[in-house]
Structure formats: C-alpha cells, structure tokens
Amino acid sequence: MATDLRSPYDDSSIDDVTIRRGLLSRVVAQVRHPPLGALDSDAGQQTASELAHRLTSQYPIFAHENNVEFTLSSGSLERRTASGFTWRLRSAKEDWQASFSRDFVSLDTSAYDGQSDFCERLATLLSEYDKIVDPPSATRIGLRYTNRITDANQLARLGNLIRPELVGALADKLPDGAMIAYMFSQASYKSQDVDLLLNWGMMPPNATYDLGLEPAAQTSWYLDIDAYIEGDLSFDVDYLSPVIRRLAHRAVRGFRWAITDEFIETYRVEP
16 A cells, blocks of 8 residues: 655555545635625625625525634734635535635635535536626635544554654653643645645644534544645636646645554455
8 A cells, every 4th residue: 555655745646445434524715816896894794694695595594703813922812804805605404605805705614525526516606706806816725624633542552543753742652640742733735836834733622723613512532634835826716626626635745654554454444
C-alpha cells in the first residue's frame, strides 16, 4: 500500500481508499472577494433575501448575525461587534450551511459525501451568488478538511496511526499521574501551485482551537488541512470549479502523507 509520501506535495501513485466518515468532522470551501456594497447596510439585506429565495430548495433556513471581531487583551479573548452582517442559509437537517458576508461566500458541511457531491453543491451556490452579487474578482480560494479522532483506544496508539513528526511529544512514555493536557502545532507550506496550512495536535475535552468549530466532549486529536490559493483571481464559476478540485487533490495528498498504513487498516471502509 503506497502511503509513504515524502511530503504533501508528493504526487506518487497511492491506492484509492475510503475512510470512515466519522473521522471527518467538517469540510469548508470559502471564496473571498473585495468588500462589496451590495452586501452592506440596507442593500445587503435585500441582496441576501434574493439569494436566499433562489437557494431555498436546498437551504430553507435563513438567518443572519452581526459580524464580530476577537482581540487578545490581558491574556484573554475579547469579543466585540463589528460592522455588517453574515447571512447563513442552512439545509433542513442543518448539516449543510451556505454563508456570505460583504467579503466572502462559503459552503460547509458535517455530512460530507465525497468530492463530487460537495463540488456540485458548491458550483450551484457560486453560480447563484455570482448572478446576484456579481463580485469583480476573488482574492482567496480555500478548501479545508477537519479530521478528528476521539476514540480513547486509538488515541493511546496514535504513534502507530500518524507519522512521527505529527505525533511529537505525544509519543513520550510518561510516568503514572503525568499526562499531556494540550499540544497543538501549525505548519504553513508555500508553493507555486497550492499553499497549505496544517494544524494538528491534542485538545482537552470541551476545548477548541477554532471559534467556528464545535468542541468535542472528549479529548481529541485533530488534523486540519487548509489548501488554498491567493491573488487577483477570477470569480467565474468555470474557473473556480477546477480550482476547487485542484485544492481537494492537494488536501487529500496532505492527509495521506500524514497517516500510516496502520491508520488505513484501522479506519478504511471495505468496498
């Protein structure tokens, strides 16, 4: 089984395997664009309502909230209201969500069912958004996969499942009564093709490293892969769709680089 990739940018042949869906807690695609007046103030509510009407068959639940900003002060996060709104359209089961504000549109799900299904839904959202909002360009296109292990038995053998450089101090044998309560790391990769931002590590129960991510009730190990490109980019759907698929390819390579053959044997779904 060819999983020993040299890096997330290694395009060597690998076997096509399906991993259990429970490990993938969230998938998010986001397209950022310059701030637009069409989604600001009173005009924003009218634009958002029109877009919600066009997408109501997939996302019947419509809500909005004030934008917020967080600042670090005296060692703690302080929350304050910022200008503008973020509108959210949710599916009936609330496991799919389309969000947009004055400078971005995104699609996220906790019910990921493969790249084809996700990309189809995203293309529909971006097409309708382009018709109504008409952004002049995109500034960042990103696709993010958040993987989470919560099973205590698998956490105890993490060194067998994940490549050593991502396990780090968690592989240390500690005496009785000692434990690592928290460990988290980040790596940023730059390339001429697709950039990657990786976050990984152990979080204690009911804690999160991302305010947009629901914390788990148990101790959890995360591998969060954000594949993205930045620049002066086209917002045309015919351009965005293949870019998203390219980002997905690179994110999958990052995931397969991070895991071992034993991980695949433990979590694979047999055809």
